[in-house]
Amino acid sequence: MLQDPIIADRQPAAWADYLVPQEWAHFTAENHGVWDTLFARQVPYLGNRIVAPFLAGIPALGLDRPGIPDLDRLNAALTPATGWTLVPVAGIVPDQEFFAMLSDRAFPIGNFIRAADSLDYLKEPDCFHDIFGHVPMLAHPPVAALMEALGRLGVAAIAAGHGELIARLYWHTVEFGLVREGDEVKILGAGLASSFGEAHFALEAEVPRPRFTLADAAATAYRNDVFQPLYFVSDSLESTAEALEALDLDGLIALSA
Numbered sequence: 001m002l003q004d005p006i007i008a009d010r011q012p013a014a015w016a017d018y019l020v021p022q023e024w025a026h027f028t029a030e031n032h033g034v035w036d037t038l039f040a041r042q043v044p045y046l047g048n049r050i051v052a053p054f055l056a057g058i059p060a061l062g063l064d065r066p067g068i069p070d071l072d073r074l075n076a077a078l079t080p081a082t083g084w085t086l087v088p089v090a091g092i093v094p095d096q097e098f099f100a101m102l103s104d105r106a107f108p109i110g111n112f113i114r115a116a117d118s119l120d121y122l123k124e125p126d127c128f129h130d131i132f133g134h135v136p137m138l139a140h141p142p143v144a145a146l147m148e149a150l151g152r153l154g155v156a157a158i159a160a161g162h163g164e165l166i167a168r169l170y171w172h173t174v175e176f177g178l179v180r181e182g183d184e185v186k187i188l189g190a191g192l193a194s195s196f197g198e199a200h201f202a203l204e205a206e207v208p209r210p211r212f213t214l215a216d217a218a219a220t221a222y223r224n225d226v227f228q229p230l231y232f233v234s235d236s237l238e239s240t241a242e243a244l245e246a247l248d249l250d251g252l253i254a255l256s257a
Ligand SMILES: [Fe+2]
Pocket: 125, 129, 130, 133, 134, 175, 190, 191
């Protein structure tokens, strides 16, 4: 029997095993209230302390509507804009599959939200972090391209036994990085954008804020259990995106030499 060559060649993505339904209709009024409380606290605090593309992404994607966003509705706005698709997951995705998702322009979104009595404690990233923190930037074409590039490099780095290097570059930029915009240092990373306490800490506390370089960031460990001991400041979003997109596996490995 003849097979359609396109369908016969199409393999399910290796990361598909991590997908679960979002089951948006199952979120309770309390769940939606947690989102609204976090959103109402975070947006006024961030004000113009965060990079302009983030602020533009919120209304562009309809993220300013009340309640936890329905991923289908969000994808209807995001996918035509930059080719990214938000995919629901039940919790942390291992690094190998996480970077494979990014390389396919798929971004994992936890299908749960923190409890109302622990707004500032996260055992693992929930949908407020994943959506509010990351998704506005995925609507910005240069970041959309950067995230895919990080995914491809991450897959190659992990296969070559250098996963820690790409994890550090990811962490010190799109997760917990700061960036210069005009004369000001602003929030870039999703971990800061979505955290009331750490956004303030990163900008205001007496904590080192060294200039971002690929070599320094690749050499610097990070914490995923407490606030960061330092925050790298990129010269500009464009320059850091260009530097990361130009990096190949050999270049990444050379950073650790
Ligand atoms: Fe994140």
